[in-house]
Amino acid sequence: MTRIVIVGGGTGGTVLANRLVENLDHEVEAGEVEVTLVNDSPDHVYKPTFLYVPFGKKTTDDAVRPLADLVDRRVDLEINRVVDIDTDAKAVELQDGRDTLSYDHLVLATGAKLVPDEIPGLVEGGHHFYGPEGAEQLRDALADFDGGHLVLSVVGVPHMCPAAPVEFTLMADEWFRQRGIRDEVEITYTYPIMRLHGLESVSNWMEPRFEARDIHTETFFNAEAVDPEAGVISSMEGEELDYDLLVAIPPHAGDDLIADSGLGEDGWVAVDRHTLEADHAEDVYAMGDAADVPTSKAGSVAHYEADVVADRIASEVRGQLPTATFDGKTVCFIEAGMDEATFVEFDYEHSPDPRDESRPVHWAKLAYNESYWLTARGLL
């Protein structure tokens, strides 16, 4: 019996579990292979939905479906939390009652978590849209906001969905225009490096659009502290910005399990960027936001990586040399307002080339968001 254990039921883990039982259907039916997906919640969350919640276009319920509805019946779904990984004994320890799960192949798809408390005052003084509670609170704050200085600050890098801060800023601009209060609102976008985005071509795409829409920008702005009483965000570089409404992309971190098990000192699993095999343990893969690869922490990356890891593990189970590799493929839609969007596609060797925004691409993004549930099932 070959035991494959996947930790994490987000996009990467769910697609992988479904692809594995499909790729290895004969072995699974014969009882030679067991695929176990461990997730600490019975729900699967599609996080891109949260971008639309502050503007009243989606609800947080739209982001959630039961994991059991998305996972193939041949997958052993374990709702539990992994509290320890022993890569020498090749076992993971579960939190609730059961001792350990032994594995022959382990895949870590534990995602990224928000750690806003790394910046003093940010929890009290800032909003975000990277989780259900934050998105709902921001929706209420925006509904009450009738003028003043909105600061969108990208505080944490790397962060999930590098397009989202760009999208939020452009959507907020248009939303205020539609509400007839744009003249009462000043918008400032801050970014930690010398340009507006990590990807140079995306930064070049943003510049004229932000200028045309009177969105101010601050580069080399690494937020260090927030003073909620005074309404001030200050940077390591010595800059201070007064704000009336602060929307931050909070610092992110990998699961504590990763550093604790020696798989990556910064909290992201150190992996080969092509094979996705962990550097510091045998028979361990990492994928999605948890893996330290030089591309975006995005759902599309997790999806494409899942295909690669499924192929590699299936080959190993069959005693073949795995040949599938990940080339860094990343695809992201970028909303340019409330009804137009563009998209970027790139990999390790090729930079993105964003085109002018259009309505059809906006509708394509909304249509994909609806059909995402087919992706999770491993069908699209």
Added chain:
Amino acid sequence: MSEQLTADVTIDARGAGCPGPLMDLIGKVKTADSGTVLKLQTSDRGSVTDVPEWVEKAGHELVETVEHDDYWSIYVQKA
């Protein structure tokens, strides 16, 4: 001369593309004590101009940039 440079913290960002090396440096500077010398190893050519630009803006000191065969070592002292 470059052989005599010593660093308190070494950040190996070789293989990472922009803005990885700069963000790795910023992250380490954030938590370092004043006076700490950090060595950033980077194979990204852009770092050679981006890092000094940030160091000047943030008020730290660029100690030296040493070119190796296929990467650079950039020494920065936190103010």
